[in-house]
Amino acid sequence: xxxxxxxxxxxxxxxxxxxxxxxxxxxxxxxxxxxxxxxxxxxxxxxxxxxxxxxxxxxxxxxxxxxxxxxxxxxxxxxxxxxxxxxxxxxxxxxxxxxxxxxxxxxxxxxxxxxxxxxxxxxxxxxxxxxxxxxxxxxxxxxxxxxxxxxxxxxxxxxxxxxxxxxxxxxxxxxxxxxxxxxxxxxxxxxxxxxxxxxxxxxxxxxxxxxxxxxxxxxxxxxxxxxxxxxxxxxxxxxx
Numbered sequence: 001x002x003x004x005x006x007x008x009x010x011x012x013x014x015x016x017x018x019x020x021x022x023x024x025x026x027x028x029x030x031x032x033x034x035x036x037x038x039x040x041x042x043x044x045x046x047x048x049x050x051x052x053x054x055x056x057x058x059x060x061x062x063x064x065x066x067x068x069x070x071x072x073x074x075x076x077x078x079x080x081x082x083x084x085x086x087x088x089x090x091x092x093x094x095x096x097x098x099x100x101x102x103x104x105x106x107x108x109x110x111x112x113x114x115x116x117x118x119x120x121x122x123x124x125x126x127x128x129x130x131x132x133x134x135x136x137x138x139x140x141x142x143x144x145x146x147x148x149x150x151x152x153x154x155x156x157x158x159x160x161x162x163x164x165x166x167x168x169x170x171x172x173x174x175x176x177x178x179x180x181x182x183x184x185x186x187x188x189x190x191x192x193x194x195x196x197x198x199x200x201x202x203x204x205x206x207x208x209x210x211x212x213x214x215x216x217x218x219x220x221x222x223x224x225x226x227x228x229x230x231x232x233x234x235x236x237x238x239x240x
Contacts, residue, residue: 004144116153120185
């Protein structure tokens with residue numbers, strides 16, 4: 001498993017901050033605008049090569065990669081904390097970088113990979129459901145893992161894999177609630193498909209009146225019956 005500390009070098013140049021025209025000029029020159037901050041120093045507007053940034057983001061450690069930022073003849077450790085893509089073409093538009101001190105702990109989110117075939121899936125035909133795909137941890141930069149492998153081979157129906165059961169060394173502290181579920185095995189939901197005969201039978205069956213309409217009909221019937229009974233009483237009186 002790779003760690004976030006990589007040997008990539010990202011070359012940067014200072015630029016004028018705050019204007020859209022300047023940002024367009026940077027992109028026309030084949031670079032993208034960026035900002036770097038942190039480590040108790042002032043933020044700087046810089047431009048960087050999008051190809052190197054893309055290579056870092058697509059690496060095994062992804063945006064958790066810690067690399068050398070070369071600026072004005074000096075190198076400092078940095079990582080990508082935010083990035084923006086153009087929605088149609090998918091090209092990088094802007095990134096935010098943070099200076100990193102190797103002796104200070106960081107809070108980062110690390111992906112969770114499920115490994116193995118669970119007993120609930122293999123033997124009972126269930127479906128594996130992953131509820132949590134990232135876990136937030138705290139550790140030194142050199143100890144950031146690229147991902148955390150969770151073995152689900154012993155996971156059966158009724159058993160839930162939780163954050164507290166994820167493998168980790170004493171160099172890593174979980175920030176995410178340790179009781180939060182990561183994965184479990186669920187039963188396969190059977191879909192009831194109506195046959196042509198059943199559909200035809202339903203269509204031929206008379207529709208039942210709605211409850212409200214039925215109540216009104218009962219009331220009218222009672223009124224009609226009451227109206228029929230009154231004349232009978234009158235006839236009896238005449239006979240007397």
